[in-house]
Amino acid sequence: xxxxxxLTPKQKSPNGEPCCEPVVYPDVERAEAxxxxxxAKALGDPIRITLVDVLRKHAGKVCVCELVPLFDVSxxxxxxxxxxxxxxxxVDSERQGLWAYYYVNPEALEELSAWLS
Amino acid sequence: xxxxxxLTPKQKSPNGEPCCEPVVYPDVERAEAxxxxxxAKALGDPIRITLVDVLRKHAGKVCVCELVPLFDVSxxxxxxxxxxxxxxxxVDSERQGLWAYYYVNPEALEELSAWLS
DNA sequence: CGTATCTATTGACAAACATCAATTGAACTG
DNA sequence: CAGTTCAATTGATGTTTGTCAATAGATACG
Numbered sequence: 106x107x108x109x110x111x112l113t114p115k116q117k118s119p120n121g122e123p124c125c126e127p128v129v130y131p132d133v134e135r136a137e138a139x140x141x142x143x144x145a146k147a148l149g150d151p152i153r154i155t156l157v158d159v160l161r162k163h164a165g166k167v168c169v170c171e172l173v174p175l176f177d178v179s180x181x182x183x184x185x186x187x188x189x190x191x192x193x194x195x196v197d198s199e200r201q202g203l204w205a206y207y208y209v210n211p212e213a214l215e216e217l218s219a220w221l222s
Numbered sequence: 223x224x225x226x227x228x229l230t231p232k233q234k235s236p237n238g239e240p241c242c243e244p245v246v247y248p249d250v251e252r253a254e255a256x257x258x259x260x261x262a263k264a265l266g267d268p269i270r271i272t273l274v275d276v277l278r279k280h281a282g283k284v285c286v287c288e289l290v291p292l293f294d295v296s297x298x299x300x301x302x303x304x305x306x307x308x309x310x311x312x313v314d315s316e317r318q319g320l321w322a323y324y325y326v327n328p329e330a331l332e333e334l335s336a337w338l339s
Numbered sequence: 340c341g342t343a344t345c346t347a348t349t350g351a352c353a354a355a356c357a358t359c360a361a362t363t364g365a366a367c368t369g
Numbered sequence: 370c371a372g373t374t375c376a377a378t379t380g381a382t383g384t385t386t387g388t389c390a391a392t393a394g395a396t397a398c399g
Contacts, residue, residue, distance in 0.1 A: 129288045131272045132279050138268040145271070148334075149263030150387080151255040155248045158337075162249050169346065171246045182388055184347055189386095203345050203396055214338055217265075220275075221335035267357085286376060299358055301377055306356095320366055320375050 133220070141217045147193030152176055153186050157209060160196060166206035250337070258334045264310030269293055270303050274326060277313060283323035 131138070148154055159175065160167055169187070173180050187207060190196040194213040199206050248255070265271055276292065277284055286304070290297050304324060307313040311330040316323050 129276055129280050129284050129292070131276045131292065133272055133275045135268070135272075138271040138275070142266055142268040142271050145262045146266030149259055149266045151252070151259040152387095154255040154259050154262070155250055155252075158248045158250045158255070159246055163246050167246050170344095173346095175246070175248065178387090179389055180346075181348080181390080185387075188347080200346090200395090205346060218335070218338035220271075221331055221338060269357095290376095295357090296359055297376070298360080298378080302357075305377080317365090317376090322376060 137216070137220075141220060143193050144195065144213060144217045147189050147195055150186065150189075152178065152183070153190055156186060156190060156207075157195060157214075160207055160209045161211075166199060166208045169205045169207065172207070254333070258337060260310050261312065261330060261334045264306050264312055267303065267306075269295065269300070270307055273303060273307060273324075274312060277324055277326045278328075283316060283325045286322045286324065289324070 133141070148157065155175070156172065159172065169183075172187075173183050176183060187196065187198070191198060194210060196207050197210050199208075250258070265274065272292070273289065276289065286300075289304075290300050293300060295303075304313065304315070308315060311327060313324050314327050316325075
């Protein structure tokens with residue numbers, strides 16, 4: 106997953122004639138690309154997209170017991186998806202007694218969102 | 223990858239007391255979530271984020287021979303990443319003689335971008 | 340204390356992924 | 370036509386993913 110994104114010299118074209126525009130390079134830094142990739146990867150599942158959607162629209166903390174019945178997967182699978190989102194920094198959670206409440210950390214989406222726009 | 227996102231009745235809480243706000247539901251449709259997940263997943267790798275960045279900033283078609291030397295991975299690996307982006311509809315390609323030119327399909331990013339904002 | 344409930348973790352497994360070396364296919368060059 | 374070059378594909382390998390059933394941990398209730 107960790108990759109060298111360093112700009113290296115341009116490949117030579119066969120007969121010296123350039124194959125295209127002189128030099129092309131990324132504007133995003135390596136670390137930036139990696140941060141955004143982590144977030145994008147965490148969003149790369151329809152269940153997790155929907156989870157984030159629910160949590161964002163609700164604008165508060167939502168109990169896991171509310172989330173589980175929204176999907177046709179087992180409780181442990183949903184817990185796994187929530188963990189993925191937590192690990193990517195997209196959501197955070199809080200326990201209150203028996204229940205666990207999840208909420209979105211909006212800042213986590215900002216960089217990717219800005220880059221996409 | 224294909225999942226039932228249907229809203230099902232709310233789980234009962236232990237003693238009848240609700241564990242949280244009455245009902246929470248997703249605003250995104252199932253198909254929408256799946257489309258966005260495909261795009262997000264395709265962006266879930268730093269090399270592919272950087273590829274899209276380069277192609278977007280260049281605002282034209284970029285030769286693969288320009289892209290390969292930007293990364294510290296083999297030509298076949300880069301080809302694989304470009305294929306992933308193509309399969310997600312994010313980029314498209316065109317051959318001209320020996321060379322292949324890639325360019326971004328901006329519409330492919332719109333839905334996810336709009337949802338994130 | 341014992342039992343019930345909610346959520347997280349573990350273990351298992353098949354599918355998908357990232358990567359490379361090697362090969363193939365297409366197209367240009369001489 | 371023979372050789373060269375660019376890019377895609379194939380095959381191989383180790384890692385990660387999504388899923389479930391089962392279990393464990395924590396907390397509440399009686």
